[in-house]
Amino acid sequence: MHDNLALRWVMRLSIALVTVLLPQFALGTEDLAKQQAARQITQPLNNAPMWREVRKGENPYQTTQVRGVETNILIQTEGQIWREIRNGPVTIYGGWLLVLVVVALGIFYWWRGRIMLKQPPTGRLVQRFTPWERLVHWGTAISFVVLAITGLTTLFGKYVLLPVFGYTLFSWLATLSKTLHNFVGPLFAVCAIIMFFTFVRDNIWQRGDLQWILSAGGLFTGRHVPSWRFNIAEKFWFWLGVTFLGVAVSATGFILDFSNFGQGRLLMQLSNVVHAVGALLFIALAFGHIYLGTIGMEGAYESMRNGHVDEAWVKEHHEYWYNEVASQSRTAGGVPSTAPASAMKEGWKT
Amino acid sequence: MARMKFLADAERCIECNGCVTACKQEHEIPWGVNRRRVVTLNDGMPGEKSISVACMHCSDAPCMAVCPVDVFYKTSEGIVLHDKDLCIGCGYCFYACPFGAPQFPQDGAFGLRGKMDKCTFCAGGPEPDFSAAEFKKYGRNRIAEGKLPACAERCATKALLGGDGDVIADIYRRRVTTRGRGSEVWGWGTAYGKPEKQPAAPPPGGKS
Known part of the structure; x- marks a missing residue:
């Protein structure tokens, strides 16, 4: 019975598809033009073939004297589809996704609290990020936050900010947002590329990563799970966030930012949808990253702020890496922690 | 209240571009901006049309729906107008418009397009009627003068009709009856096929 029903639906769908697609393949533009020429003789004033062509918009003999992008196209129907996707699922589900992530993080914080160190700090510092790595990180991070805020203003401002600020002030804000977004965007793309090459070495799959996945890093149990310099959650953020979404958002961003190269509307519409969906996912992931990097975990922010972390922190969160660093400095004949006095002063506060 | 519409009769248009010129001249439109254009189908072939x-002043206007700063508004006669003071030049209306109506004065590097310009059905903008500011931003307000759009008024063959939708539809119907065939009204399905979006009540106190 169920099989029958499913089969019937598959058949119905294929019939519908064939009915829609077949004429498209069968009738090329040239054919339609010839048809119209023939129709002109047999049935003068019957322009049906010509009207079919207008919708297709591919006729090389469709001309205009006005210069510009796609000025010879009379009707483009893709705009309506873009509108429905952008104003529909992208805005609605994207907006709720961000709200949901914030609420989930709030619940997690309420339940788990700030993840504190179990051992008292040793006072010995280990360098976790070099000044260059911090420069690259903060360049990317600050440009990302600017782009996220200005991008969200463009997508949701009409529904959230406009009723509060009124037309004049919101228009001023939106102009600022758009200009910032369009000029900071290329900077972010450059930073993200440098970031990839800076951190890729420590983000490849390493022995012991599987164990970390299986125990979810002890995030929910509080159990100790050893990891290398970056755990799998950080690697996931690096590959899906910075690399994959970074490339997707940057590439589509360039297409949208430089319309002076005369790209068509279909490409811009597709880019806009990819850009918006990618950016919303990117922001959702960034919420998690920022949460753990600031209020979610003791010592995480200081590691990127000052570059140094306490030995106890490294042992608890990145044990494999700690062993690696410790053995390296032992073979080099020094103590594992060689932090400058300034970092000692403001770095690790308990 | 009359619902203003444009109607282009493909059987009559002779591609003289008189409407384009009339529009440019009436509103003193700068170079590179074309509120109206003439498109020829099957150019140089038998059956050329x-x-x-231009902007068709749609019932359910896509530009209005996608604008991130809500600059568009609709008059009681169904004319879609916009406020250039609020426009941020993002280009979304151009992506959404089926007719390619929105125009931008700049080339768009780093998204700098300038403020959007489009056909106003010769109805100006939000500034006071006949003010210098209105003319500078939107062109002449012929509707307030009791006249119809310049392009349609000056069309030599009356291929382009602009005015009360019922009246111009009647004129077209008479033409179709006389010709015997050819009843397609180009673009009307796209522009006016959807249910009319009622003009929003003006925000209390106007611009804030």
């Missing part, structure tokens, strides 16, 4: 196209 031309159509004049």
Whole structure:
């Protein structure tokens, strides 16, 4: 019975598809033009073939004297589809996704609290990020936050900010947002590329990563799970966030930012949808990253702020890496922690 | 209240571009901006047809729906107008418009397009009627003068009709009856096929 029903639906769908697609393949533009020429003789004033062509918009003999992008196209129907996707699922589900992530993080914080160190700090510092790595990180991070805020203003401002600020002030804000977004965007793309090459070495799959996945890093149990310099959650953020979404958002961003190269509307519409969906996912992931990097975990922010972390922190969160660093400095004949006095002063506060 | 519409009769258009010129001259439009254009189908072939196209002042206007700063508004006569003071030049209306009506004065590097410009059905903008500011931003307000759009008024063959939708539809119907065939009204399905979006009540106190 169920099989029958499913089969019937598959058949119905294929019939519908064939009915829609077949004429498209069968009738090329040239054919339609010839048809119209023939129709002109047999049935003068019957322009049906010509009207079919207008919708297709591919006729090389469709001309205009006005210069510009796609000025010879009379009707483009893709705009309506873009509108429905952008104003529909992208805005609605994207907006709720961000709200949901914030609420989930709030619940997690309420339940788990700030993840504190179990051992008292040793006072010995280990360098976790070099000044260059911090420069690259903060360049990317600050440009990302600017782009996220200005991008969200463009997508949701009409529904959230406009009723509060009124037309004049919101228009001023939106102009600022758009200009910032369009000029900071290329900077972010450059930073993200440098970031990839800076951190890729420590983000490849390493022995012991599987164990970390299986125990979810002890995030929910509080159990100790050893990891290398970056755990799998950080690697996931690096590959899906910075690399994959970074490339997707940057590439589509360039297409949208430089319309002076005369790209068509279909490409811009597709880019806009990819850009918006990618950016919303990117922001959702960034919420998690920022949460753990600031209020979610003791010592995480200081590691990127000052570059140094306490030995106890490294042992608890990145044990494999700690062993690696410790053995390296032992073979080099020094103590594992060689932090400058300034970092000692403001770095690790308990 | 009359619902203003444009109607392009492909059987009559002779591709003289008189409407384009009339529009440019009436509103003193700068170079590179074309509120109206004439498109020729099957150019140089038997059965060649031309159509004049500009903003069609849609019932359910896509530009209005996608604008991130809500600059568009609709008059009680169904004319879609916009406020250039609020426009941020993002280009979304151009992506959404089926007719390619929105125009931008700049080339768009780093998204700098300038403020959007489009056909106003010769109805100006939000500034006071006949003010210098209105003319500078939107062109002449012929509707307030009791006249119809310049392009349609000056069309030599009356291929382009602009005015009360019922009246111009009647004129077209008479033409179709006389010709015997050819009843397609180009673009009307796209522009006016959807249910009319009622003009929003003006925000209390106007611009804030």
